[in-house]
Amino acid sequence: MPTITLKHLRKNYLNQQILNLPALILPNHQITAITGPTGAGKSTLLNLIAGYQTPDAGQIYFDQQLVFNSQHQFSLQPTERRVAMLCHDFAFWPHMTVRENIAFPLWNQLPPLVVKQRVNRYLNLLDLQDHQNSYPGELSPIQKQHLALARVLATQPAVLIFNEVLSLGNLALAQHLRQTLTTLARQLAVTTIIVTTSDQVAMQVADYAVQLRQGHLQQAGIAKKLVITAN
Numbered sequence: 708m709p710t711i712t713l714k715h716l717r718k719n720y721l722n723q724q725i726l727n728l729p730a731l732i733l734p735n736h737q738i739t740a741i742t743g744p745t746g747a748g749k750s751t752l753l754n755l756i757a758g759y760q761t762p763d764a765g766q767i768y769f770d771q772q773l774v775f776n777s778q779h780q781f782s783l784q785p786t787e788r789r790v791a792m793l794c795h796d797f798a799f800w801p802h803m804t805v806r807e808n809i810a811f812p813l814w815n816q817l818p819p820l821v822v823k824q825r826v827n828r829y830l831n832l833l834d835l836q837d838h839q840n841s842y843p844g845e846l847s848p849i850q851k852q853h854l855a856l857a858r859v860l861a862t863q864p865a866v867l868i869f870n871e872v873l874s875l876g877n878l879a880l881a882q883h884l885r886q887t888l889t890t891l892a893r894q895l896a897v898t899t900i901i902v903t904t905s906d907q908v909a910m911q912v913a914d915y916a917v918q919l920r921q922g923h924l925q926q927a928g929i930a931k932k933l934v935i936t937a938n
């Protein structure tokens with residue numbers, strides 16, 4: 708897990724400042740939660756870290772490696788940052804089997820035998836062996852969650868990010884996904900950043916928590932010591 712260091716990070720939309728973080732360090736804990744009410748800037752921060760959006764100013768480091776610097780217009784692509792996002796809508800390839808969905812992102816990167824071994828490992832981990840030749844449309848909601856996790860974990864990212872705010876359609880399903888994700892992240896030692904509106908969720912699942920309010924840092928520290936504030 709890299710320690711993620713943000714310096715003088717700013718993001719505007721239409722001349723309105725929506726994120727302003729003079730200095731923030733996300734230490735190399737296993738699970739970090741970014742929390743705060745709607746509009747606090749959580750998704751924006753996640754997207755800036757991942758490289759899906761570009762800051763208006765500032766620098767981002769993963770450990771000592773510079774991944775973004777506004778002064779030199781330098782920005783590593785998300786794949787170069789080895790950041791992967793667990794998609795809330797899962798976005799499977801419907802015409803590919805479960806096995807093919809997990810293998811597809813690996814085909815251009817690894818030799819066929821390694822892909823096969825990697826896919827077998829994650830099929831086993833997520834209890835999907837018996838469904839490897841099924842199509843995503845034939846899976847239960849829980850199995851779809853497991854496929855989404857297997858597919859993203861099989862890429863072995865340096866940082867896995869998940870915006871659970873976008874996926875709260877069904878509370879029981881959302882809880883299952885959060886639980887499975889955090890259990891696996893710890894078991895596999897995958898650094899994970901979860902975005903949530905709930906301070907309670909942050910305290911339950913995370914090691915470190917960053918709380919935002921209106922684009923500013925409210926608190927950052929050990930998740931269990933987060934001071935819960937009214938939204």
Ligand SMILES: Nc1ncnc2c1ncn2[C@@H]1O[C@H](COP(=O)(O)OP(=O)(O)OP(=O)(O)O)[C@@H](O)[C@H]1O
Nearest residue numbers: 720725743744745746747748749750751752872904
């Ligand atoms: N593409 C955009 N254009 C204009 N304003 C935007 C855009 N994206 C986000 N914003 C604004 O930036 C602010 C922060 O948005 P952001 O989505 O990062 O907040 P959030 O904390 O993730 O909220 P939520 O919990 O609802 O997802 C909000 O006021 C939002 O309206």
